[in-house]
Amino acid sequence: MGFMDEIKAKARADRKRIVLPETEDERTYRAAAKAIEEDIADIILIGKADVVAEKEKEYGVDLSKATVIDPEKSDKLQSYIDKLVELRKKKGMTPEQAKDTLLNQYIYYGVMMVKMGDADGLVSGACHSTANTLRPSLQILKTAPGTKLVSAFFLMNVPNCEYGDNGTFAFADCGLNQNPTAEELAAIAGSTAKSFKALTGHEPRVAMLSYSTMGSAKHDDVTKVQEATRIAKEEYPDIALDGEMQLDAAIVPSVGEFKAPGSKVAGHANVLIFPNLDAGNIGYKLVQRLAKAEAYGPMTQGIAAPVNDLSRGCSWEDIVGVIAITAVQAQMQG
Numbered sequence: 001m002g003f004m005d006e007i008k009a010k011a012r013a014d015r016k017r018i019v020l021p022e023t024e025d026e027r028t029y030r031a032a033a034k035a036i037e038e039d040i041a042d043i044i045l046i047g048k049a050d051v052v053a054e055k056e057k058e059y060g061v062d063l064s065k066a067t068v069i070d071p072e073k074s075d076k077l078q079s080y081i082d083k084l085v086e087l088r089k090k091k092g093m094t095p096e097q098a099k100d101t102l103l104n105q106y107i108y109y110g111v112m113m114v115k116m117g118d119a120d121g122l123v124s125g126a127c128h129s130t131a132n133t134l135r136p137s138l139q140i141l142k143t144a145p146g147t148k149l150v151s152a153f154f155l156m157n158v159p160n161c162e163y164g165d166n167g168t169f170a171f172a173d174c175g176l177n178q179n180p181t182a183e184e185l186a187a188i189a190g191s192t193a194k195s196f197k198a199l200t201g202h203e204p205r206v207a208m209l210s211y212s213t214m215g216s217a218k219h220d221d222v223t224k225v226q227e228a229t230r231i232a233k234e235e236y237p238d239i240a241l242d243g244e245m246q247l248d249a250a251i252v253p254s255v256g257e258f259k260a261p262g263s264k265v266a267g268h269a270n271v272l273i274f275p276n277l278d279a280g281n282i283g284y285k286l287v288q289r290l291a292k293a294e295a296y297g298p299m300t301q302g303i304a305a306p307v308n309d310l311s312r313g314c315s316w317e318d319i320v321g322v323i324a325i326t327a328v329q330a331q332m333q334g
């Protein structure tokens with residue numbers, strides 16, 4: 001059984017309520033229908049009932065078991081307006097702006113449902129940018145206790161691959177933090193190792209990636225990853241983590257032995273921490289497209305409740321996977 005089958009089985013065991021606000025996108029309907037058919041979550045769609053019914057017919061999917069919420073008709077609207085104003089008053093949010101935002105940006109309505117306990121998690125981003133998808137949850141849900149930095153990772157499943165754990169990897173940060181400092185990079189490594197273990201059950205082996213292996217090149221960019229590695233080893237002594245190292249040294253045993261002799265991680269890494277968002281975002285898309293890998297994410301870690309993003313290039317099957325992961329994250333956050 002692959003990790004996604006296991007995640008779906010976990011999701012099924014304690015079904016959570018997952019909101020999908022992007023009812024303007026066909027993939028949302030197909031993913032919602034499949035998630036219901038596979039019994040992995042209770043699905044809440046945000047939109048107008050007649051529009052959803054029309055699309056359901058057009059796409060030939062069965063959404064009779066989904067809950068459809070039309071913000072305009074919801075008796076919760078006023079309480080959501082009040083709460084949003086309370087939360088964003090210091091940033092200048094007025095009741096008029098809050099009403100307009102909740103009625104016209106369904107992602108905000110969905111995030112408020114999670115905030116108010118009317119849903120357990122949210123998945124969006126198939127037709128909205130990452131910034132517009134994650135900003136509402138950063139603003140409204142905020143970070144989980146004990147977390148300073150929210151970051152975003154992908155769970156990757158590379159077919160016919162002997163590297164990582166038979167092709168299973170976590171990659172980070174591929175979605176959120178553009179240019180992490182050494183401290184932030186160390187925090188991303190710690191969070192991703194924890195997420196990888198929690199979602200796949202595998203022991204993480206974390207490589208701090210660079211274009212240099214153990215001092216083979218010299219530049220401020222390399223120094224940043226070396227410093228991040230030092231901090232991460234200090235902060236997370238129980239995690240197998242090493243760096244700085246190149247991608248080949250991280251995952252290919254013979255190269256790891258040659259370039260980083262004595263490293264327990266080199267050649268065996270299953271958690272790859274990229275030095276910046278350019279590298280992370282380009283890296284995951286290369287593996288997804290050229291190696292035909294399944295790529296689930298960008299999943300967030302560190303938000304007070306599970307809200308996960310998607311790539312606008314995702315398939316509806318990817319959305320089903322992210323729904324299942326979101327449901328399992330919701331179980332873990334209680």
Ligand SMILES: CC(C)(COP(=O)(O)OP(=O)(O)OC[C@H]1O[C@@H](n2cnc3c(N)ncnc32)[C@H](O)[C@@H]1OP(=O)(O)O)[C@@H](O)C(=O)NCCC(=O)NCCS
Pocket residue numbers: 091130131132134135138139143148149150151174175176177178281298
């Ligand atoms: C998500 C993103 C928009 C947040 O950036 P921003 O410009 O700081 O946005 P805001 O200032 O409105 O931040 C929103 C809130 O989230 C908080 N926040 C932003 N990034 C955060 C992080 N990584 N961890 C915790 N909180 C964060 C801010 O402090 C702010 O809180 P406040 O409004 O209560 O003060 C930005 O990080 C971004 O654009 N990232 C790149 C996304 C992207 O293009 N990815 C590529 C495709 S996947």
Ligand SMILES: CC(=O)OP(=O)(O)O
Pocket residue numbers: 125128129130174175281297298310311312313
């Ligand atoms: C994760 C990501 O790259 O998102 P998008 O493709 O929507 O920019």
